[in-house]
């Protein structure tokens with residue numbers, strides 16, 4: 581399927597090279613080659629997006645699966661993904677679409693909006709599964725149409741994007757879940773092929789613009805030291821104690837064969853993070869308490885079990901003690 585769209589955010593250089601300015605990799609791409617993400621190609625001095633409009637995954641998911649626990653709890657969202665990624669995490673959970681090119685269906689932004697309108701009982705579109713920031717042109721054209729049709733746009737992203745494209749997209753985005761994969765540059769460099777600082781900058785910028793939650797996959801013996809977890813939680817708390825943090829348990833995937841992160845470590849990590857943050861949730865673990873409690877009086881605000889129910893919210897406040905609760909609802 582050869583459908584290509586001229587990319588945004590690039591410059592022409594000498595000798596038919598182009599420089600892509602979408603993500604911090606700053607690829608300088610010779611004619612006929614692709615950048616590190618494999619989905620942006622230089623053809624005779626023009627940079628093209630190779631995954632524009634190409635959908636490899638489509639599902640109607642609970643919003644909690646993104647995970648977003650403080651954004652329309654109990655609702656569903658149409659979740660779509662394409663292919664490609666600008667990071668190379670050795671523990672990638674979606675490597676079949678992130679690092680391969682599976683079968684895709686082509687849709688235009690208008691067709692996607694029509695498909696979204698045809699499905700009932702959901703709040704909008706989540707751009708997820710593979711990395712959405714390198715699906716930039718398609719999302720940039722689709723998101724305003726989704727808004728115009730009265731629906732929401734959600735990004736589930738690694739946050740490895742440069743500031744200018746991020747700021748241009750943010751007015752069209754209602755919520756983000758950003759992966760903060762670890763809290764050392766070495767972890768980002770050695771296991772993810774990225775860098776920590778640009779992701780922190782994305783989190784700081786996004787927090788001022790839309791609803792935001794953060795996910796950290798705790799990988800055995802790699803990013804799960806108590807010092808690192810404490811540093812990560814403390815830093816998020818310095819932006820706001822109210823940012824929900826999802827600590828997700830690692831299981832062997834893709835190239836990573838280390839054993840699953842021990843349960844006692846997950847529990848200890850939760851305890852540490854709660855010193856700095858009001859809402860910490862464990863993920864990828866059956867049977868844990870997923871409810872949201874008022875940080876002041878411990879009233880159950882959202883009950884999450886087979887049925888998800890907002891129980892004790894009066895507008896944006898706890899019904900019992902009146903503490904403001906950061907849930908978009």
Ligand code: SF4
Nearest residue numbers: 600603606607615617
């Ligand atoms: S988006 Fe792709 S081509 Fe552009 S700088 Fe990042 S990895 Fe390179």
